[in-house]
Amino acid sequence: MTALLTPHKRVKRRRTSAVGYWISLGFLVLVVFAAAVGPLVAPHDATEIDFKAIWSGPSGRHWFGTDQLGRDLFSRLVIGTGETLIGPIVLLALATLIGVTLGVFAAWCGGWIDTVLARITDVMFAFPGLLFVVLVIAVFGKGPITAVIALALAYAPVIAKYTRSLALSEIARPYVDAYRVQGMGGVGICVRAIVPNLTPALLGYLVVLFGETLMSLATLSYLGFGAQPPSSEWGLMVQEGQAGIIQGHFLPTLVPGAAIALVVIAVNIVGVRVADRLLAKG
Amino acid sequence: MIRAIRRLGGMLLTLVVSSFIIFAAMFAAPGDPVTFLIGNPENMTPERIASVRAQYHLDEPMLLQYWHWASGALTGDFGQSFHYHQPVIDILATRVPITLSLVCYASLLLSIGGIMLGVLAAVKRGRPSDTLIVGSTTLAASIPSFVLGIAFVALFAVQLRWFPVAGAGSAGMNRIYYLTLPALTLAIGALAIVSRVTRQSMIELFSSDHVEAARATGLAERLIVRDHVLRGSWGPIITMVALVIASLIAGTVAVETVFGISGVGSLLVDAINTHDFPVVQAVLLFMVVAYMVVTTAVDLLLPILDPRIKQKGVSA
Numbered sequence A: 001m002t003a004l005l006t007p008h009k010r011v012k013r014r015r016t017s018a019v020g021y022w023i024s025l026g027f028l029v030l031v032v033f034a035a036a037v038g039p040l041v042a043p044h045d046a047t048e049i050d051f052k053a054i055w056s057g058p059s060g061r062h063w064f065g066t067d068q069l070g071r072d073l074f075s076r077l078v079i080g081t082g083e084t085l086i087g088p089i090v091l092l093a094l095a096t097l098i099g100v101t102l103g104v105f106a107a108w109c110g111g112w113i114d115t116v117l118a119r120i121t122d123v124m125f126a127f128p129g130l131l132f133v134v135l136v137i138a139v140f141g142k143g144p145i146t147a148v149i150a151l152a153l154a155y156a157p158v159i160a161k162y163t164r165s166l167a168l169s170e171i172a173r174p175y176v177d178a179y180r181v182q183g184m185g186g187v188g189i190c191v192r193a194i195v196p197n198l199t200p201a202l203l204g205y206l207v208v209l210f211g212e213t214l215m216s217l218a219t220l221s222y223l224g225f226g227a228q229p230p231s232s233e234w235g236l237m238v239q240e241g242q243a244g245i246i247q248g249h250f251l252p253t254l255v256p257g258a259a260i261a262l263v264v265i266a267v268n269i270v271g272v273r274v275a276d277r278l279l280a281k282g
Numbered sequence B: 001m002i003r004a005i006r007r008l009g010g011m012l013l014t015l016v017v018s019s020f021i022i023f024a025a026m027f028a029a030p031g032d033p034v035t036f037l038i039g040n041p042e043n044m045t046p047e048r049i050a051s052v053r054a055q056y057h058l059d060e061p062m063l064l065q066y067w068h069w070a071s072g073a074l075t076g077d078f079g080q081s082f083h084y085h086q087p088v089i090d091i092l093a094t095r096v097p098i099t100l101s102l103v104c105y106a107s108l109l110l111s112i113g114g115i116m117l118g119v120l121a122a123v124k125r126g127r128p129s130d131t132l133i134v135g136s137t138t139l140a141a142s143i144p145s146f147v148l149g150i151a152f153v154a155l156f157a158v159q160l161r162w163f164p165v166a167g168a169g170s171a172g173m174n175r176i177y178y179l180t181l182p183a184l185t186l187a188i189g190a191l192a193i194v195s196r197v198t199r200q201s202m203i204e205l206f207s208s209d210h211v212e213a214a215r216a217t218g219l220a221e222r223l224i225v226r227d228h229v230l231r232g233s234w235g236p237i238i239t240m241v242a243l244v245i246a247s248l249i250a251g252t253v254a255v256e257t258v259f260g261i262s263g264v265g266s267l268l269v270d271a272i273n274t275h276d277f278p279v280v281q282a283v284l285l286f287m288v289v290a291y292m293v294v295t296t297a298v299d300l301l302l303p304i305l306d307p308r309i310k311q312k313g314v315s316a
Helices: A001-039 A073-109 A112-125 A131-140 A143-173 A174-181 A186-222 A235-247 A251-281 B003-026 B031-040 B048-054 B062-074 B088-123 B128-141 B147-158 B172-206 B209-216 B219-258 B264-273 B277-305 B307-312
Strands: none
Touching: A001 A073, A001 A251, A073 A112, A073 A143, A073 A186, A073 A235, A073 A251, A112 B003, A112 B088, A131 A143, A131 A186, A131 B003, A131 B264, A131 B277, A143 A186, A174 A186, A174 B172, A186 A235, A186 A251, A186 B147, A186 B219, A235 A251, A235 B147, A251 B031, A251 B147, B003 B031, B003 B062, B003 B277, B031 B048, B048 B062, B062 B277, B088 B128, B088 B264, B088 B277, B128 B172, B147 B172, B147 B219, B172 B277, B209 B219, B219 B264, B219 B277, B264 B277
16 A cells, blocks of 8 residues: 555655745745846835835835835845845855865875864864854954854854865775876865865755855844944844834834745755755766 | 763863863954953043953963963853943853753753654654654744744734743743743754654664564554654754754844843843953853853763663764
8 A cells, every 4th residue: 555655645745845946946036136136126225214104014115114214125125135145155155265175185184184173173163053253253343244254264164074074085086096196286186186076065065054154144134243234134124123023013024034034945945956966966 | 981081071172272262362353452352442541451451461471361261260250341340250140040041941842842743753754744844844944043033022922912022031930931932932943953853763763673573563553652763762862952952052142132031142242232352251151161061961971871872982
């Protein structure tokens, strides 16, 4: 009985996850489009204050209503998309640069260099969650650039550890020895042969990490440590709208909040599939 | 025994290094540490400079400064708060119990909820309820805790008036009532990982020989799940629950801010905003130590709970 049922179920499940995948992908394309042309298509300016329309509900003029200063929520959301998305991308790029360099270096050199780098990663892991980032912000002050750099430093060890484990098995392959016999230098082999071969697996991992970094950066902005007013970064919008909650004005904070959650969910759904594909290829 | 000593030694070493980072971070700030520690240029009076120099022993070599600070911290002396003008330890003493009760409450919710969902998913593996549990917990984990918390406030506190909007309440039942929404917020994000580990380790055991043998003797499925499958899965479940609980302590920063709870997490945010570095250092040290104590304790306790680990030896 079960033997007969299983194939049917599997087909059904695949189809639903494929629907989820295409909806998520379509949503992400829309979000990226908004990020690219946001300021051009937004019906209002992000800082256009209208005291006659404070906390007004959704209407033809203001699709998602307005916030505590009468600023149009839809426009702020669309204009803020760019800043919200570019932060995680920059920080992941930075973290990858540091992480891959350290990871490949540790795997290639081995010995005490590897041990020292492993200890450094261990100490970074001793700071749970965003605590390391909070320390950096406490020292260097608040702001989007500090937040991005601090998060990049916090994520670099994670990527370094992953890269190191990938690189170790790659270095053991015979082609590396072949290059060495040809007289190619260590740096050359690493940059021209090993790193390109790690790229698919690494990219898949980065897509999965993207949702997490977006959440972290939005959390920092919500706490007031990242983007600063009058920016319409989504985490900051949630924080600014929170005052209206008690008076029953939910939209100014729930609209950007839902936007963050939806993007993270969509990225995770798409990311898992992309990661599977990339790993299968690599 | 040797393993335990090595583990404790490793923890001490990490503790020394991370506390040094927390202490020495102020020297990374641009300019003189005194100007950084005082922050607001308006407060730059000669007396203030002298008191800051005395508190941090800034006239001595850096390693000695660290020694003064660390030995003070060991005896509970974190210096004076620049903002509250009282000993940092007194502020911590009023805040720590609130955060700890929040973390305990959330831990209770997430271990009970997560393990129950995981068991249910493992028993119904491959069926729609399994897909539903895995899918919904994964979705819930994709929502940032501050967004979830605000949505809870909007729905359950403002709209339905079931729970208070903010605060931690007084002692006893009142505190539990006030902390329900924050604890739920903290717990829900972690449900996914706990239930997934529970489900995974149970499914592996379902296909093992001793479960097959138990089934052959005609034991009821309920008893097989309880005594043979779940019993063998406790190791990974406890490890994961402990890791999650340890990271909850840092997770309180966002949740306490959402719910206006005056615990350690919101103290950290306030301290950064008011440039109160002694408080920042004390809170960070508290959180790092709490994290390390929980993870190390589980590592040491696990072989006692599960003798198989002692034979295999833990990699970690």
